[in-house]
Amino acid sequence: MSTTPATAVPRVVYRRPELLTERSTHYCPGCGHGVVHRLVAEVLGELGLGPRTIAVAPVGCAVFAYDYLALDFVEAPHGRAPAVATGIRRVRPDAFVLTYQGDGDLAAIGTAEIVHAAARGERITAVFVNNGIYGMTGGQMAPTTLLGQRTTSSPAGREAASAGYPLHITEMLALLPGVAYAARGSLVDPAWIGRTKAFLKRACEAQLEGTGFAIVEVLASCPVGWAMTPRDSLAFLRERMMAEFPPGLLIDRGRSAVSDRPED
Numbered sequence: 001m002s003t004t005p006a007t008a009v010p011r012v013v014y015r016r017p018e019l020l021t022e023r024s025t026h027y028c029p030g031c032g033h034g035v036v037h038r039l040v041a042e043v044l045g046e047l048g049l050g051p052r053t054i055a056v057a058p059v060g061c062a063v064f065a066y067d068y069l070a071l072d073f074v075e076a077p078h079g080r081a082p083a084v085a086t087g088i089r090r091v092r093p094d095a096f097v098l099t100y101q102g103d104g105d106l107a108a109i110g111t112a113e114i115v116h117a118a119a120r121g122e123r124i125t126a127v128f129v130n131n132g133i134y135g136m137t138g139g140q141m142a143p144t145t146l147l148g149q150r151t152t153s154s155p156a157g158r159e160a161a162s163a164g165y166p167l168h169i170t171e172m173l174a175l176l177p178g179v180a181y182a183a184r185g186s187l188v189d190p191a192w193i194g195r196t197k198a199f200l201k202r203a204c205e206a207q208l209e210g211t212g213f214a215i216v217e218v219l220a221s222c223p224v225g226w227a228m229t230p231r232d233s234l235a236f237l238r239e240r241m242m243a244e245f246p247p248g249l250l251i252d253r254g255r256s257a258v259s260d261r262p263e264d
């Protein structure tokens with residue numbers, strides 16, 4: 001016989017967001033992409049943006065994002081998501097436009113596209129997953145790889161003398177007046193995942209307010225590329241990645257950034 005009072009309301013502790021499909025992902029155990037997908041699905045769902053969103057998928061480990069998020073997607077050539085999103089934004093002013101890219105895609109091959117989309121103040125929201133490595137192609141050094149970090153193309157560890165320093169591209173973008181919002185989150189623990197969701201929500205609101213380009217970088221682990229267990233990769237994320245790339249809000253120009261540009 002049940003001891004639950006007839007008036008008790010069950011507390012929901014887990015529910016699949018409507019914008020997350022029921023497919024299992026191809027991601028490795030401990031990968032951050034699945035968590036970011038869920039956050040994107042939750043935020044877009046809470047803002048009621050699913051039906052009007054056109055997302056742009058990257059090349060990289062998240063190339064199949066269109067299988068996991070129940071959104072309209074366009075697949076961009078490697079690094080070109082901000083350019084594709086710019087075209088969508090201009091021909092579909094009613095759409096909510098979101099890009100999803102990893103660090104190899106956004107901070108190496110697509111550096112020109114992200115910089116100029118941000119400089120133009122394109123009204124798009126960019127989700128930038130930084131795990132400091134090229135995951136899909138076998139764990140090679142990326143612009144965001146840490147000094148001393150071993151990768152398959154820097155087996156002795158990245159040296160500044162030959163490979164330069166980790167690229168802080170979100171800080172660079174935050175300097176541009178066309179950027180309405182820039183923040184860096186982390187998937188290191190539930191508290192940071194919650195803050196990251198808040199950053200993503202605010203970045204979406206910036207697009208709705210028409211204040212300019214918005215970006216959220218998300219520090220995520222890549223256990224396979226880092227040659228670590230998922231547990232050890234979280235320690236690396238906290239102790240090394242978050243030390244090099246401090247998470248937090250970088251800029252929120254809010255409504256004060258509204259320019260004299262005519263509405264799209």
Ligand code: SF4
Pocket residue numbers: 026027028029030031032033061131135136221222223224225
């Ligand atoms: S290689 Fe890294 S980023 Fe790619 S799916 Fe595996 S854990 Fe994720």
